[in-house]
Amino acid sequence: xxDFELMIIVWFVVIIVAALIEMNTMDLTSxxxxxxxxxxxxxxxxxIEPVWQIVIFVxxxxxxxxxxxxxxxxxxxxxxxxxxxxxxxxxxxxxTKPIGVGERGEVKIDGxxxxxxxxxxDEIIIDEKVEVLAIEGVKLIVDKI
Numbered sequence: 641x642x643d644f645e646l647m648i649i650v651w652f653v654v655i656i657v658a659a660l661i662e663m664n665t666m667d668l669t670s671x672x673x674x675x676x677x678x679x680x681x682x683x684x685x686x687x688i689e690p691v692w693q694i695v696i697f698v699x700x701x702x703x704x705x706x707x708x709x710x711x712x713x714x715x716x717x718x719x720x721x722x723x724x725x726x727x728x729x730x731x732x733x734x735x736t737k738p739i740g741v742g743e744r745g746e747v748k749i750d751g752x753x754x755x756x757x758x759x760x761x762d763e764i765i766i767d768e769k770v771e772v773l774a775i776e777g778v779k780l781i782v783d784k785i
Contacts, residue, residue: 647690651681651697668712669705676701728754728772733782739764747772747782756780 654677662670680697684690731749739745739758747756747770758764759773759781770782 644684644687644690647684647693648681651677651684651693655681668709668716672701672704672709675704725775728780729774731772732785733770733772733780735764735766735768735770738766739782744779747780749780754778754780756782759783 655674658670658673658677662668662674676697676699679700680693683693683696688696728749733747733749733754733756735745735756736748736753737746739747739756740763741758741761744755744757745764747754749772755778756770757779758770760783762784764770764782764784769785771785772780773783774781
């Protein structure tokens, strides 16, 4: 059915292409295709039938994606900075500088001052209580209570 030399070339190409895709995306998905193709490449060098090469390639790739990818993704998660700012969502803050429509103001929550913008189309005045709906960068999205 397949030529053994052709399968050697196919697996080599799969290894290279999957590795290049992984280098460009850094998603920890394509690398497992490279590993599966490497195993299949070795099997093709030994002379194993191409059908078994394909079966082993699929099995190894799927097993690695299911078992190793989640662990590796958690291990390499380095760009997440834990700030606990999400705990502010749903809390009540007090306006310290007026928040005009489409403008930034300031609120105080848990003893700290934050830039804030209003989600509603009304002006929020000083000492008015607001609820924190979301966080965008360093700004709180608030709404009148």
